Every structure is written in structure tokens, then in C-alpha cells.
Amino acid sequence: MMDEERKPHWALPPLRAGHAADAALVQRRAAVEAMPQGEGVHPGDRVIGGVRCLVVGPDTADHSAGGTLLYFHGGGYRMGSPSAWLGYARRLADAAGLRIVLPFYRLAPEHPFPAALHDAVAVYRALREEGPVLAGGDSAGGGLAAALCLAAARAKQPVAGAILISPMLDMMARDRTYDDNAARDALFSRAAVRDAAALYLQGHVVDDPLVSPLCADPAMFPPMLLLVGGVEVLLGEALAFAQALALADRPVTLHVAGGMGHVWPMMAPATPEAAEAFAAIAAWCRGCHAD
DSSP states (O other): OOOGGGSOOOOOOOOOOOOOOOHHHHHHHHHHHTSOOOTTOOOEEEEETTEEEEEEOOSSSOTTTTOEEEEEOOSTTTSOOGGGGHHHHHHHHHHHTOEEEEEOOOOTTTSOTTHHHHHHHHHHHHHHTTSOEEEEEETHHHHHHHHHHHHHHHTTOOOSEEEEESOOOOTTOOSTHHHHTTTTOSSOOHHHHHHHHHHHHTTSOTTOTTTOGGGSOGGGOOOEEEEEETTSTTHHHHHHHHHHHHHTTOOEEEEEETTOOTTHHHHSTTSHHHHHHHHHHHHHHHHHHHO
């Protein structure tokens, strides 16, 4: 039995009550749920750490042989579902040779911060008992993955590495690329960040590193792969995060896809740039295994 002083201490903020989603958000959630799920993808359905998850693996007898990527879907913390990410997750699993675990984390406004982070930590703690775990996510899911990395580092249970795709890292949406790329990014905007922040934070401070990882001490983060589109509004904060990690002497790999918008590997899967992104992820994961 682990000595009391050696037990990991997960000092997460307490859960808070939220409020019901309005009709417009309910309709948007339904539209996301109706997205194609990926032909021929047959995920496992498991409860991990008390949280329902879908599990997608490469075509191997042992899906955990190459490692596990705990992956969080996007949607501004207020919509999205693992079910709509299955085709993308399968391609990611095959490219990286990883088992992909997709949690049904709780959504705002019914479940404001830190409910999603509590779910992320619960799944991570259960998976870590099986071996090292990578974290990943796109958009708000990328922000949640970064928050998990920070919480895990504080608890001295570090994540093995993280893959962040078009991550939302600053709930204050301060970077100039929100303006510079506004006309070219059809999927995301400063207004979208503010809407997500209002529903997710519900009065919680916006510069908390657990909601705006760009505000965190970069020395706390594991090796990172950051992928961002060259014409998306989130470009600036991804560049700022990569620079902060590099200046803190943290291992970081940055992949910028010229001409691409928000979460292009999922939204534009047939493009050469999507193929290049998956190749970059595969190469980075091979490097992790080599280490």
C-alpha cells in the first residue's frame, strides 16, 4: 500500500452547479451528433474511471500494444461527442499505432468548469494503471488535454506526452490572429471563444491555467506536438505556446499547415495537408516509443 505522503494529490477545484442549455445549443448538439461516424468503425464501449468512453484501436490483436492516447473531442466545452469523432479517431489510431480512448466528458452549461477536467483526470488515472498515457485533443479538447497535463504534473503523475490539434489555449482570446485570420477561418472566431468561455466558466476566473493553459508555467508540461492551420484564428496562441515551451527548455514540435483552417485533419480529411498532419503525428509517436 502506498504511503500516505507518496499518494498523488489531485488538487482539483470543486464541482459546481450549472444551468440548462438553451434550445439553440441543443439543436447544434444534435447536428454534431448527426455527423457521419466513419464507415466500418466498430468502437469498444467501456466505462473507464467511472466515465463512459469509446475505444478505437489499430488493426492489431492487442490494441494497447502501441500505447494509449486519451483524446478529447472539440466543441467549445459545450457540444461534441466521441460518436461524431469515430472516423477521425480510427485514422488517427491507424496512423499512430495507438489505442484511442474518447471520453464522454461532461458538457457546459449543465456542467461548468471543472466537470470536464474531473472526468479527464478520472479516465487518465484509470488508464495510467495500465501503463504510460499520451493525451490529445482538438480545439477545446486540445485545451482540456493541456489542462490535464498541468493537473497531472501538479499531482506528480505526469502525462507521457501530448498531441494538440488547433488547440484553444487562451479563453481571453487575446492574440492578433483572431483579427488577422478572421476572414479566412470559416469555423472559429473570437466570438466562439467568448461564447464557450461564458458557458464553461460561469464566473470562474478566465486566466486560471486550468482553463487557459497559455497562462501556465510552461516548465510543467510534457513533450508536446502542436499542429495548427496557417489561416486559423488560433494560430497565434499555438505559436505563443510553442515558443513558451521552447524557452522553458521543454521538448516541443510545431507543425503549421499553410492555407489550412481549424482542425483540418478532421474537417478536410482528403487534402494532402491532412495526410501530412497524420504523418507528422505518426513520426512524433514513433519518437516517443523510441525514447
